[in-house]
Amino acid sequence: MFVVLSGRNHFLAHLRLQLVVMIIVILAAAAAWGTPAPLSVAFYYADNPPVNELKAFDIVVVDPDHSLNPASYGDGPSRLFAYVSVGEADPQRISTNKMDPAWLIGDNKAWKSRVVDVSNPEWRQFFLDKVVEPLWQAGYRGFFLDTLDSYHLAASKEALPAMQAGLVETIRAIRKRHPEARLILNRGFEIFERIKGDVFAVAAESLFHNFNPATGQYGSVTEEDRQWLLSRLSEVQKSGVPVIAIDYVPPGNRSLTRQTAAKIKALGITPWVSDKALSGLGVGRLEVMPRVILGLYDGAEGDGDAFFTNLQRYAVMPLNxxxxxxxxxxxxxxxxxxxxxxxxxxxxxxANSGQSGEKQDLKKWTLRCITEEVPIVFLERFGFPLDSEFAAGLGLELTPFNRLAPPARVVSKDAIFGFEQQPLPNIETFLPMKLKSGTPLLQLASANGITSDAAAITPWGGYVYGKYVLTQLLESQAAWVVDPFRFFKQALRLPDMPIPDTTTENGLRLLLSHVDGDGFESRAEWRGGRLAAEELKNSILDRYKIPVTISLITSSLAPDGLYPKKSAQLEGIARGILALPWVEGASHSFSHPFRWKPDQSDTGIEAESWHTVKVPNYTFNLDAEISGSLNYINERLMPPGKRTRIFQWTGNCLPGEDALRLAYQADALNINGGSTLISTSNLTVTEVAPLGISRGPWFQVFAPNQNENVYTNLWSGNFYGYSRIIETFQLTDSPRRLKPVNIYYHFYSATKEASLNALRRAYDWAMAQPLFSIYTSEYIEKVLDFNRTVIARDDDSWLVRNNGKLRELRIPRESGYPDLTAGSNIAGFTDNNDNRYLHLGPGGEARVRLTSSVPAAPYIETSGAYLDAFERTPAGLQMITRGYVPFEVKIGNGQGCRLITPSAPVLPGASDTTSIKLPEGSHALAVSCQ
Known part of the structure; x- marks a missing residue:
């Protein structure tokens, strides 16, 4: 059935056929939407590579002896090329030790390597079999062939033709063995004409700036040498082969790095400018805008768990x-x-004390940050004694004094202070110092006239010294004194750029719901009450048919668990719940441990001891808790076609690195923990948790909101308390949208009339809002994609890449409007609070270019459904939308356009040409403005 909404109740006949094939056309276009020209290349040869950042580049050349490889790098528009030394043998490489000494004919003393006889057929066979082939089997499909000209160091003039012929034969042999292999040559100009058909690109080092390994010095290239190299590169370009210039600049001179890349780029050459060892993230055709803040804390704080440090509890959320x-x-x-x-x-x-950083010489390391132009911020204290000499290096002057007379007072303060509490001067933390370079934010004075610039923005970053970061109101409550959003933005010199956002999709705030398995088998406390699981299904799950994640404590259901005689009944109820189309399954562990690490403090266990399930003859085991519980649910409870891969942490929700590792190895997404409890009676953003916490290489995703347990004083009373979650939902949406809406609770909410009514109230409030319903697993993937998203500057635009799970960006309204041209993959935008939200199409890549002009083309203003495909056409838009609940699509600039869909009937309420309401499911939709 075709439905047309327009001022004239008709449509063009040819659009019918267009819509019939729309799915094929759009999906084909999405698959073909690939890497934009021109080429971007990065080189990184060191350990510990910044993987996410490197994925901004189309090609990344790595040393295969280090930690990055195609299997771990994954598929996508960014591809790994393996560094391969052809004309030299490095004694440190395993393959060199297997070479016949007769193949080594000289030395490169500058790099301490051996020169190879590239004319020798035996060496060539060894090179193909023992060097190239293992890399091919490891997944590399591109190779950077280095040291092609090294034969000049050892070969006689008479031997040069044979050497060149040997190189030609070697390159041809690689391509003959693997025709799809892409080869980048490092110079090799003498042989280029003979093998140009086998070459993907040609690189050359030192166009403007170089490094001399013999002297260990960086330097500039002479004009004569530059012109010679430019002429060679120009000859390559005339053959239609891309050229790359690799220049070397000291890592501390980021400005020169950026300038050099721009000069190379202006010549029509793909640049890469980095340090001498290619061990840093340099600047190429793109400049990655790093999105990682290094947070330094004292391990002695918070009982040795980073979760309890001020840095994690308070600073991470504003930075997120x-x-x-x-x-x-x-x-x-x-x-x-x-x-x-x-x-x-x-x-x-x-830092936790004035000596926290002394063990690792934080003072010296701070100078590294300043030298490399990486902004650094100190909160409360510096972490090392601030002597006069070092203070002078920071642009501070310590003021000599005999005594400080109380009370201290505020002389002046920037509007950045007094965010939630006003600064209360304290003579005990008074540090007499004057800022010599920078902008003071908070100036204090003692009663005897000694002054202190207690907070400032400095040329190297900034600081807030003393108790002026936040105020501890109670043992468990705090409030910000300094505005963390503005202070971090200014002090860290954070650039204006699109911000990945985990709260929103297609302009609508996200709605997710997940249930912890506690109380599944409990009985409702009213006459005729059934088991909590049955009551929840009847009162909530069957009534509010939105995506929900249901987790189970498997020892409560299993035949060998706590209730073997009731197991069949409990499993049957669980199967019925998991079979609901809008339910996804999850594990809440086997025995619901309160503690996940043996070294965690016993503090508070008595208060929540009822959480712990005492399973007879069971000893705590991480494998049983995580993979064992997931397997049980998948094998015994999940219906055909469904599988759970979500693990919801239990108890104190503080898994150690081992527990997180096992969850990831079980291919399980994880959630829970954090503590978002902001309310009208606790009105501070210190009560809004960050996205999660890293434990080694693993990331724990926090629940966006807290559950009813904490709103009811640990389920000890006030059982209607969860109704206050609505306050939390509202306060995390304005003045800043900090969180999605997360209805998070336990089965035991269905055991009391008050708690069940509170839960209904939360659902009813959510149902009345314009929200985008998703599964909890999808939210988790968005958070993980937040960490993966890379943003790179490309002249006047930004390239954005990730895994395609996070599809919303945020910019300040005053930044302008997105360019909605076909190559942008931006489906539309909408405004909320002071921000403009940009909606990305599928594919995991977009280009953002901002303009002051309001777009004239049609766009998606808001939509409560995913975009499974999206394309701009000369006539307007084509898309495939998919929603879990009935949804509405609103079109900006849609006046006079036609909205056409061949799918199910349009729902009531779509009254004009700028919106359409559709039932749940997938729908092809076209916007025709011709």
């Missing part, structure tokens, strides 16, 4: 909102030794 993930690092362990510039957007230090 600003678009950044935070890598936590304990100050008691060696500080990062890799090049910081390009990898980190900045550093935040929240």
């Amino acid at each position: 909102y600003l678009g950044y993930s935070v890598k936590l690092h304990d100050l008691s362990t060696p500080l990062p030794a890799e090049i910081l510039a390009g990898r980190y957007a900045g550093v935040v230090v929240w």
Whole structure:
């Protein structure tokens, strides 16, 4: 059935055929929508590669002896090329030790390597079989062939033709063995004409700036050498083969790195400018805008768990909102030794004492940050004694004094202070110092006239010294004194760029719901009440047919668990719930452990001891809790066609690195933990949790909101308390949208009339809002994609890449409007609060270019359904939408256009040409404006 909404109740006949084939056309277009020209290339040869950032580049050349490989890198528009030394043998490589000494004819003393006789057929066979072939089997499909000209170091003039012929034969042999192999040559100009048909690109080092390994010095290339190289590269370009220039600049000179890349790019050459060892994230045709903040904390704080540190509890959430993930690092362990510039957007230090950083010489490491132009921020204290000499290096002057007379008072303060509480000067933390360079934010004075610039924005970052970051109201409550959003933005020099957003999709706030398995087998406390699981299904799940994730404590259901005689009944109820089309299954562990790490403090266990399931003859085991419980649910409870891969943490929700690792190895998404409890009686964003926490390489995703347990004083009374979750929903939407709507509760909410009514109230409120319903698994994937998303500057636009799970970006309204041309993959935009939300199409890639002009083309203003396919056409838009509940699509600039769908009847309420209401499911939709 075709439905047309327009001022004239007709449509063009040819659109009928167009819509019939729309799915094929759009999906084909989406598959073909690939890497934009021109080519972008990065080179990274060191360990510990910044994987997410490297994926901004179409080609990444790596040293295969280090940690990155095609299997771990994954598929996508970014591809790995293996570095391969052809004309030289490095004694450190395993393959060199297997070479016949007769093949080695000289030395490259500068790089301490051996020159190879590339004319030798035996060497060539060895090279193909023992060097290239293992890399091919490892998944590499591209190779960067280096040291092609090294034979000049050892071969006689008479031997040069044979050497060149040997190189030609070697390159041809690679392509003959693997025709799809893509080869990048490092120079090799003498042989290029003979093998240009086998070459993907040609690179050359040192067009403007070089590094001399003999002297260990960086330098500039002479004009004569540059012109010679440009002429060679020009000859290659005339053959239609792309050219790449690799230049070397000290890692501390980011400005020169950026300028050099721009000069190379202006010549029509693909640039890569980095350090001498290609061990840092340099600048190429694109410049990655790093989205990782390095957070330094004292491991002695918070009983040794980073979760309880001020840095994690308070600073990470505002940084997440600003678009950044935070890598936590304990100050008691060696500080990062890799090049910081390009990898980190900045550093935040929240030390626990004035000596926290002395063990690892934080003072010296701070100078590294300043040298590499990586902004650094200190909160409350510096983490090391601030002597006069070092203070002078920071642009501070310590003021000598005999005594400080109380009370201290505020002399002046920027509007950035007084965010939730006003600064209360304290003479005990008064540090007499004057800012020599920068902008003071908070100036204090003692009663005897000694002054202190207690907070400032500095050329190297910024600081807030003393108790002016936040105020501890009660033992468990705090409030910000400084505006963390503005302070971090200014002090860390965070650039204006699109921000990945996990709260919204297609302009609508997300709605998710998940249920912890506690109380499944409990009985409702009213006359005739059934089991909580049955009551929940009847009162909530069958009534509110929105996506919901139901988790189970498997020892409560299993035949060998707590209730073997009731197992058949309980399993039957569980199967009925999991069979509901809008339910996805999850595990809430086997025995519901309160603690996940043996070293966690016993504090608070008595208060929540009822959470722990005492299973007879069972000893705590991580495998049984995680993979064992997931397998049980999949094998015994899930209906055909469904599988669970979600694990919801239990108890204190503080899994250690081992537990998180096992969850990831079980291919399980994970959620729970954090504590978002902002309310009108606790009105502070310190009560809004961050997205999660890193444990080594693994990431724990926090629940966006807390469950009814904490709204009812640990289920000890006030059983209607969960109705206050509506306050939390409202306060995390305005003045900033900090969280999606998350209805999160336990089965035991269905055991009391008050709690069940509170739950209904939360659902009814959500049903009345314009929200986008998703599954909890999809929210988890969005958070993980937030961490993966890379944003790179490309002249006047940004390239955005991720895994396609996170599809919403946010910019300030005053930044302008997105360019909606076909190559942008931006489906539309809408405004909320002070922000403009940009909706991305499928595919995991978009280009954002902002303009001051309001777009004239039609666009999606809001939609409560996923875009499974999207394309701009000369006539307007074509898309495939998919919603879990009935949804509405609103079109911007849709006046006079036709909205056409061959799918199910349009629902009542679509009254004009700019909106259409559709039932749940997938629908092809066209917007025709001709």
